[in-house]
Amino acid sequence: MVQHEGMSLTSQGRPTSQRRSISQEPWRSEPVVRRLPRPRASRLRVGDLTAVLSFVAAVTLGLWWQHGGLSLLLEGGVGTLSGIGQLSGLVAALAALGGLVLTSRPRWLERRYGQDGLLAAHRWFGIVTVVTVLLHAVTDTWAWGAATGGTIITGLTDLLANQAWMVAATVATALMVVLGLSSWRRLRQRIPYETWYFVHLTGYLAVLLGFGHQLTLGADFATDTLAFWWWTALFVVTAILILQARLGDLLRSLSRRFYVVAVSREADGIGSLHVSGPGLRRLRVAGGQFFNVRAATKDLWWQAHPFSVSAAPTTAGLRFTIKELGEDSANVLDLEPGTRLVLEGPYGVFTADRANGAPVVLVAGGVGIAPIRALLEDCRPEQRPVVIVRVRSDRELAHRTELERMVAARGGTLHVLAGPRQWFTRPDPFAPETLRAWIPDLRDRHVFVCGPASLESAVMTGMRKAGVPTGHIHHERFGV
Numbered sequence: 001m002v003q004h005e006g007m008s009l010t011s012q013g014r015p016t017s018q019r020r021s022i023s024q025e026p027w028r029s030e031p032v033v034r035r036l037p038r039p040r041a042s043r044l045r046v047g048d049l050t051a052v053l054s055f056v057a058a059v060t061l062g063l064w065w066q067h068g069g070l071s072l073l074l075e076g077g078v079g080t081l082s083g084i085g086q087l088s089g090l091v092a093a094l095a096a097l098g099g100l101v102l103t104s105r106p107r108w109l110e111r112r113y114g115q116d117g118l119l120a121a122h123r124w125f126g127i128v129t130v131v132t133v134l135l136h137a138v139t140d141t142w143a144w145g146a147a148t149g150g151t152i153i154t155g156l157t158d159l160l161a162n163q164a165w166m167v168a169a170t171v172a173t174a175l176m177v178v179l180g181l182s183s184w185r186r187l188r189q190r191i192p193y194e195t196w197y198f199v200h201l202t203g204y205l206a207v208l209l210g211f212g213h214q215l216t217l218g219a220d221f222a223t224d225t226l227a228f229w230w231w232t233a234l235f236v237v238t239a240i241l242i243l244q245a246r247l248g249d250l251l252r253s254l255s256r257r258f259y260v261v262a263v264s265r266e267a268d269g270i271g272s273l274h275v276s277g278p279g280l281r282r283l284r285v286a287g288g289q290f291f292n293v294r295a296a297t298k299d300l301w302w303q304a305h306p307f308s309v310s311a312a313p314t315t316a317g318l319r320f321t322i323k324e325l326g327e328d329s330a331n332v333l334d335l336e337p338g339t340r341l342v343l344e345g346p347y348g349v350f351t352a353d354r355a356n357g358a359p360v361v362l363v364a365g366g367v368g369i370a371p372i373r374a375l376l377e378d379c380r381p382e383q384r385p386v387v388i389v390r391v392r393s394d395r396e397l398a399h400r401t402e403l404e405r406m407v408a409a410r411g412g413t414l415h416v417l418a419g420p421r422q423w424f425t426r427p428d429p430f431a432p433e434t435l436r437a438w439i440p441d442l443r444d445r446h447v448f449v450c451g452p453a454s455l456e457s458a459v460m461t462g463m464r465k466a467g468v469p470t471g472h473i474h475h476e477r478f479g480v
């Protein structure tokens with residue numbers, strides 16, 4: 001037997017004591033279990049990105065200025081309306097293109113900022129797009145109507161009836177507004193994830209529909225060949241970046257073969273999916289990263305769910321620890337051994353190397369234990385990990401024995417806070433004074449937190465107030 005922190009493995013790398021498992025396959029005849037290599041560090045520098053974005057903004061605004069946009073803006077009356085319309089239109093288009101690139105998660109960006117970071121930036125790009133699209137639509141239509149002695153309504157009627165691509169542009173505006181509303185947190189929480197996702201895909205259509213009227217009506221592009229090609233090139237480059245990112249991920253994931261090896265029960269409502277296959281040979285992955293997991297079955301092939309690896313990835317396989325939150329996560333834990341899986345990823349930067357070898361505090365809430373458990377395995381004894389796990393009851397704590405063993409092996413400490421929320425209001429375990437008393441060298445540590453949003457924000461606020469620098473606090477969000 002090879003004992004591999006937490007997963008009990010036979011010499012063939014097959015997990016033991018699982019609920020269901022399959023007979024031995026050739027790819028699991030690896031005699032020695034080795035750690036899979038970690039992803040290469042990103043070489044992207046913030047300065048490179050800033051330089052590219054500044055260049056795009058400077059050329060676009062330069063062309064606008066050269067075409068008299070600034071004079072129009074300062075002219076007053078209809079001229080000012082037109083100037084605002086032009087400027088907001090340009091900003092809206094640039095923000096929409098940037099937002100699409102961010103959400104397609106190109107590897108060179110994802111490795112640097114992680115999905116969390118890209119989604120947060122995408123959200124801001126989305127807000128700017130919706131606000132400026134609306135501003136553009138209102139001011140330009142108003143100016144169009146006023147220029148012919150009419151109102152905003154006559155302006156709209158005239159544009160729709162007589163100008164090419166204006167119907168498409170109006171549909172694009174409506175789609176942008178629907179997208180913006182569907183991402184508004186209060187509405188988002190009421191919409192099933194899959195509905196929200198497919199609505200969000202129409203963002204690509206909205207950008208395409210808006211493109212035509214920019215070239216036919218846009219003051220900057222209709223008459224200037226250089227401006228025309230600059231603008232077209234921006235759209236083409238964006239399309240290439242998106243296709244490269246999405247198709248690249250898809251082809252890579254389809255070309256790697258993975259199978260369910262076994263499913264095990266870990267705690268109330270929580271189970272583990274053990275995965276192996278020849279695809280492991282080409283994988284670089286660190287503890288704390290996640291994959292979009294898709295089961296190649298008749299009913300489930302169309303949906304992928306993000307799950308973090310919950311043990312250090314080895315040549316023996318990967319393990320995902322999954323909470324049965326909704327129907328789909330429960331279905332994943334019902335998969336039969338031998339089922340083909342398509343794993344897209346790995347993604348994420350919630351990895352131990354972000355601490356640069358400094359001591360760490362690892363905080364997990366509920367199934368947030370999955371990436372925290374894998375991260376702990378990547379910590380060295382010098383990092384003296386303090387692990388805090390918050391669960392509603394002991395029965396919901398997965399991998400307890402593994403945690404105890406790993407913490408002890410690294411000279412760290414494990415605190416389990418089990419019980420209903422009201423037990424932990426006084427004293428609040430994440431109040432700055434409690435944290436400082438608990439962990440005297442807190443300010444020198446890096447903090448990793450993963451759990452429900454309310455727990456994450458309580459921990460992050462408490463840690464900041466207790467003196468942990470913001471750059472030393474890392475978190476993984478289990479939602480969008």
Ligand SMILES: Cc1cc2nc3c(=O)[nH]c(=O)nc-3n(C[C@H](O)[C@H](O)[C@H](O)COP(=O)(O)OP(=O)(O)OC[C@H]3O[C@@H](n4cnc5c(N)ncnc54)[C@H](O)[C@@H]3O)c2cc1C
Pocket residue numbers: 192193194290304305306307308309320321322323324325326327328329330367370371476477478479480
């Ligand atoms: C980066 C990341 C890592 C994660 N790691 C784990 C893990 O290791 N273990 C675990 O149990 N859970 C993990 N999750 C959460 C897990 O993906 C969701 O619990 C699961 O997708 C719920 O699906 P459901 O249909 O069963 O539940 P539902 O009730 O349909 O969904 C519940 C919530 O889960 C989120 N969700 C659902 N589907 C997706 C999706 N395809 N992509 C993104 N979010 C989705 C939505 O916010 C939704 O509101 C992770 C999530 C993210 C974003």
